[in-house]
Amino acid sequence: MNAAVAILLASTLSAPGPGAEHLLAGARHFRDGRYGEALVEFRVAAALGEEGARAYAGASLVKLERFEEALDAFEGVPRGQDALLDYYRALACFGAHLYSCAEDILAGIGDRGGPRIAAEVASLRREIAAQRPRAPAADVIAWYTGRCTALREKNRPLLASAYCREGADLAARRAKLSGTAKPGPAAPAERP
Amino acid sequence: MTGLALSLLLASANPCAPVEPAHLPDRAAASAYRAVAASELSAGSVETAIAAYREAAASDPADGEAREALRRLCQSPPPPDPFREGIRLMDAGEYRAAAAAFGGARSGDAGPSAVLLQGICLFELGEDEEARSLFQEVAAYPPHRDEARMYLGLVALRAGAGAEAGALFESAAASPALERTARDLARLARREGRLVLSAFAESGWDSNVNLAPGGTPSGPPRSDGLYAFSLNALFRPQGTSGPYLRAGGFLQDQVQLGAYDFGGFDAAAGWQLGGSGRGLLLEYDYGSRRFGGSSYLSAHRLLGTGWLRAGPTLLGASYLVRRETYAPTWSSFSGKLQRAEVRASLLATPGLRIGLAYGAGRDAARDPALSWLEHGPRAELRIAAGRALLGLDASVTWRPYDSYDPALSARRSDTYLDGAAFAEWDLDGRLSFRVSLLGRRALSNVPAFSYDKLLPTVGIGYAIGLSP
Numbered sequence: 001m002n003a004a005v006a007i008l009l010a011s012t013l014s015a016p017g018p019g020a021e022h023l024l025a026g027a028r029h030f031r032d033g034r035y036g037e038a039l040v041e042f043r044v045a046a047a048l049g050e051e052g053a054r055a056y057a058g059a060s061l062v063k064l065e066r067f068e069e070a071l072d073a074f075e076g077v078p079r080g081q082d083a084l085l086d087y088y089r090a091l092a093c094f095g096a097h098l099y100s101c102a103e104d105i106l107a108g109i110g111d112r113g114g115p116r117i118a119a120e121v122a123s124l125r126r127e128i129a130a131q132r133p134r135a136p137a138a139d140v141i142a143w144y145t146g147r148c149t150a151l152r153e154k155n156r157p158l159l160a161s162a163y164c165r166e167g168a169d170l171a172a173r174r175a176k177l178s179g180t181a182k183p184g185p186a187a188p189a190e191r192p
Numbered sequence: 193m194t195g196l197a198l199s200l201l202l203a204s205a206n207p208c209a210p211v212e213p214a215h216l217p218d219r220a221a222a223s224a225y226r227a228v229a230a231s232e233l234s235a236g237s238v239e240t241a242i243a244a245y246r247e248a249a250a251s252d253p254a255d256g257e258a259r260e261a262l263r264r265l266c267q268s269p270p271p272p273d274p275f276r277e278g279i280r281l282m283d284a285g286e287y288r289a290a291a292a293a294f295g296g297a298r299s300g301d302a303g304p305s306a307v308l309l310q311g312i313c314l315f316e317l318g319e320d321e322e323a324r325s326l327f328q329e330v331a332a333y334p335p336h337r338d339e340a341r342m343y344l345g346l347v348a349l350r351a352g353a354g355a356e357a358g359a360l361f362e363s364a365a366a367s368p369a370l371e372r373t374a375r376d377l378a379r380l381a382r383r384e385g386r387l388v389l390s391a392f393a394e395s396g397w398d399s400n401v402n403l404a405p406g407g408t409p410s411g412p413p414r415s416d417g418l419y420a421f422s423l424n425a426l427f428r429p430q431g432t433s434g435p436y437l438r439a440g441g442f443l444q445d446q447v448q449l450g451a452y453d454f455g456g457f458d459a460a461a462g463w464q465l466g467g468s469g470r471g472l473l474l475e476y477d478y479g480s481r482r483f484g485g486s487s488y489l490s491a492h493r494l495l496g497t498g499w500l501r502a503g504p505t506l507l508g509a510s511y512l513v514r515r516e517t518y519a520p521t522w523s524s525f526s527g528k529l530q531r532a533e534v535r536a537s538l539l540a541t542p543g544l545r546i547g548l549a550y551g552a553g554r555d556a557a558r559d560p561a562l563s564w565l566e567h568g569p570r571a572e573l574r575i576a577a578g579r580a581l582l583g584l585d586a587s588v589t590w591r592p593y594d595s596y597d598p599a600l601s602a603r604r605s606d607t608y609l610d611g612a613a614f615a616e617w618d619l620d621g622r623l624s625f626r627v628s629l630l631g632r633r634a635l636s637n638v639p640a641f642s643y644d645k646l647l648p649t650v651g652i653g654y655a656i657g658l659s660p
Contacts, residue, residue: 022221036237036239039240040232040240043231044221044244047227048224064237064240130367130369131368132368133366137334139337143334144334
């Protein structure tokens with residue numbers, strides 16, 4: 001998958017801008033497994049105006065297991081343009097315990113990525129199914145709500161809304177399981 | 193050329209090696225690197241910040257701010273990320289150091305994970321009270337709640353609180369990822385407790401009944417059906433680790449050849465130190481046996497055994513000495529029996545265990561012609577598949593006797609080839625069904641002592657754990 005990111009990046013570079021060489025340097029680091037160095041180069045490329053560098057910084061953060069920061073990095077990056085980057089975004093959601101978010105992204109990947117990404121997607125879906133609580137308990141829902149509040153206070157509204165939405169999804173499932181169809185708070189429209 | 197390659201290699205490995213300036217200074221890039229470095233530093237990612245400052249200093253050799261920041265960070269290098277260090281130490285089996293490292297990672301982003309892993313390390317070290325408090329703490333964090341409950345169940349199981357452990361395992365089974373293991377453990381917990389009572393009944397067929405216990409043939413082989421029943425009780429007031437009392441009795445009766453009925457009882461007291469990772473056990477046992485309806489043997493036995501787990505490998509050693517007093521008819525067999533064994537087993541996969549052992553025994557009987565020294569290897573295989581447990585055992589024993597036996601006109605020397613296979617099916621944690629086949633081929637330089645024996649049986653067992 002590392003080489004795939006490097007190839008993807010090289011193929012999407014068109015007219016080289018001031019950040020292009022940093023983007024390529026980041027791709028080389030990423031391919032060789034030096035994710036910290038890759039992150040630095042991708043962030044510099046983004047600072048120098050290279051479009052798309054944020055998504056690669058997000059992929060690097062996923063590799064560094066900094067999942068919430070990865071979701072911040074993916075903010076504003078449109079979904080559905082590239083299956084591999086969408087897969088990394090889903091990994092970021094999964095790592096941050098945002099299972100509905102991950103499922104939603106994986107469902108949108110479909111057959112776009114070819115057999116290799118399809119296999120990774122299937123494997124991640126199995127992991128999500130294993131991790132997701134079957135009957136969400138009240139304290140689990142409260143944890144998501146609390147995380148949402150804490151992130152709002154830290155001025156990270158989009159990430160906060162992802163936690164709120166996950167909590168609302170779980171509350172809805174819990175209500176459905178207990179037979180009382182009491183809907184949770186409306187989920188904000190933004191998606192990480 | 194080699195020197196240049198080496199210095200480049202060292203520079204890439206050492207983030208604080210001297211910075212090679214770029215051919216053309218690029219102040220815009222240097223400024224961007226500096227900004228990234230500052231942001232990484234504020235996010236607590238010192239290694240990435242150093243990498244960014246290095247690039248800033250390389251892009252603009254006149255960038256004093258980046259050089260100064262790099263010098264500062266390299267002069268007092270930050271300690272390694274305690275969480276990653278803990279993972280490394282845990283993987284290396286250094287649980288004490290790993291627990292300390294995870295303790296240092298509690299305040300970071302990975303805090304709850306660090307608490308869980310610190311608890312697991314302490315559990316591995318047998319420090320269950322400290323581990324329990326950490327698992328209780330992390331159980332309040334929903335993403336790790338089920339894992340924490342699973343480990344709380346293991347702590348309870350080790351303390352002999354089977355019912356509490358079972359409830360915790362059932363609760364942890366709410367997580368699909370843990371469901372199978374947790375349900376298996378919940379079943380196991382039903383037969384664990386401070387007081388464990390068990391009963392086993394079986395029936396079978398013996399191809400060669402007329403061997404005295406100890407394998408002395410008495411005439412041509414005769415086969416017969418058999419039925420057997422045993423009862424056992426184990427009391428461990430402090431759980432797995434600590435003192436215990438054990439008592440048990442059994443009856444094994446032949447359908448037709450009542451002269452070969454066998455039975456007896458044992459009463460034992462012992463002390464276990466440690467748990468599944470490493471431990472020592474000392475036990476005293478008094479046993480009495482009846483044969484053909486008459487008193488046959490009484491024995492006092494001391495047993496010492498120890499074990500140590502290293503990753504998937506379990507190493508162990510045992511020694512026992514038994515003072516045997518036979519009934520007058522058999523009194524020449526009375527004496528002191530000693531056995532020792534070293535063993536190693538490998539948990540090749542979660543469901544497959546392979547074990548090898550080598551044992552030696554010495555029976556110093558009253559009659560030197562009945563005294564022997566034996567030794568030989570033993571191998572065992574265990575396969576767990578769902579509720580089923582399959583086992584295969586095989587061993588070879590060489591047993592030369594001490595001295596010439598005038599009654600046999602020979603100094604006897606035997607070789608025993610033993611094999612056993614069994615399959616056990618756990619019905620509900622308490623009730624289990626078992627089929628087994630035992631076989632022996634005895635070879636001797638005295639033809640009368642060569643024989644074969646096959647013993648297929650089917651049985652049903654019941655065990656219950658109580659925590660009074």
